[in-house]
């Protein structure tokens with residue numbers, strides 16, 4: 246269990262308690278949880294929460310443990326672009342929908358690229374702020390793969406900004422964490438940015 250999960254002295258509430266909490270919020274919204282259309286809503290919301298927040302059940306470090314060392318001397322940037330993710334802001338429980346670009350410069354080991362996307366999901370499917378999400382993905386790859394450098398760039402829309410509060414649709418937030426050579430070496434960082442801006446050649 247990571248440090249983000251529940252402290253041991255506060256046991257997880259039961260499903261019935263969670264459903265009851267949803268009924269309370271429905272009443273708070275001004276509706277009647279007993280009416281027919283809302284009858285199954287608490288159980289649906291609780292199941293949706295299991296999906297939205299399943300990242301708490303995944304240890305992102307173990308996702309990266311299986312690596313490949315026979316890379317024929319490959320020592321250039323590996324970049325996975327446009328990893329779509331869904332997260333929820335920890336301040337309003339509102340969706341954050343975005344794309345992550347994850348790059349690393351291997352030292353001696355590479356990892357299956359699907360694992361990079363799974364690390365993004367493992368952290369996205371928790372209550373988040375975008376700055377921490379970005380740093381957690383980068384730090385995990387850095388800790389486990391020990392590459393020459395890691396770069397994570399995230400662009401996303403926060404529904405807590407578009408549907409409430411200041412009501413600003415169309416605004417995207419961009420965050421980045423650069424570690425190792427991506428932080429220290431301007432040329433490496435420029436090379437990454439050029440790769441990011443290049444149109445895709447595979448039709449995606």
Ligand SMILES: [Zn+2]
Nearest residue numbers: 334336337405
């Ligand atoms: Zn928010």
